[in-house]
Amino acid sequence: MKVNTQAVNFNADKKLIDFIQNRMDKLDMFYDKVIQSDVFLKVENTSDKENKIFEARVEVPGDSFIVKKQCKTFEEGADMAVSSLERQLKRRKEKLRTHM
DSSP states (O other): OOEEEEESSSOOOHHHHHHHHHHHHGGGGTOTTOOEEEEEEEEOOSSSSOOEEEEEEEEETTEEEEEEEEESSHHHHHHHHHHHHHHHHHHHHHHHHHTO
């Protein structure tokens, strides 16, 4: 799956982009009709330790899923977002199966 990663107001290093690509590729196991996915990485200017925002949008035929997580690291945000997207994609797949 092609993942478009955009880092807002900073430059993301290659390791982080590869990590996100690997995590998002796991979504193909749960739902193989993913059209594309967009990931936005943002850093809030606050004194709070959880200032990293990981936002992902996954498009499937007829729908799109958006997940936004705020964590201490982008890796933690990616893990949480992918697990949330897994649940949503599984639910959609089950719903499509029951309506056939």
